[in-house]
Amino acid sequence: MEYYLYLRPVCEQDLEIIHSWNINPLIINQFNLPDNKPNSWRDTMGWWQNLGNTLLYVPTVVDKVQSATYWKGRPIGLTWIKNIRTEPEIGAFIGDTDYYKSNALVEIYDRTLSIVERKTGVKKASLKVPRNQSLIDILQKYGWVVDCEVDGMVECNYGTVAVQST
Secondary structure: OOEEEEEEEOOHHHHHHHHHHHOOHHHHHHHOOOOOOOOOHHHHHHHHHOOOOOEEEEEEEEEHHHHHHHHHOEEOEEEEEEOOOOOOEEEEEEOOHHHOOHHHHHHHHHHHHHHHHHHHOOOOEEEEEEOOHHHHHHHHHOOEEEEEEEOOEEEEEEOOOOOOOO
8 A cells, every 4th residue: 555654743632642652662662771661641741841942743644545634644653853953863763563664764764854954954964773774774775874883772874964963
């Protein structure tokens, strides 16, 4: 089945599904956290209230027939842009395990980078991904350069000037 991926801004109604992803052990493992502990609802609400200058988008998937009503598409994950005005750092995860495949994640990164470029004119960004060679190979195919590996996470940069993650 052919599908389309859209990014839409996160709204408060998305918090319930975002929280459900944050308590799913399969999803938590993507973050390579030391304790792999699920977030409480209080943690999720605290995160939502303290976003600062981070832009958030929910990737949604619709099939070809639904494309006219993409806002009602199926949420499949979360993507974000930190420090958009200075040194953009992007990140994403797939929360819907039916769509957890490398190509979907690369497509989300690509769309997120397009937002950075449109909003700032900056054509560079960095991201950290779990040590997954097939994902890294695909990212490199699309122009991402592996910069370093720290604690099982790989930092990749896009563009001609490296951007350091914080």
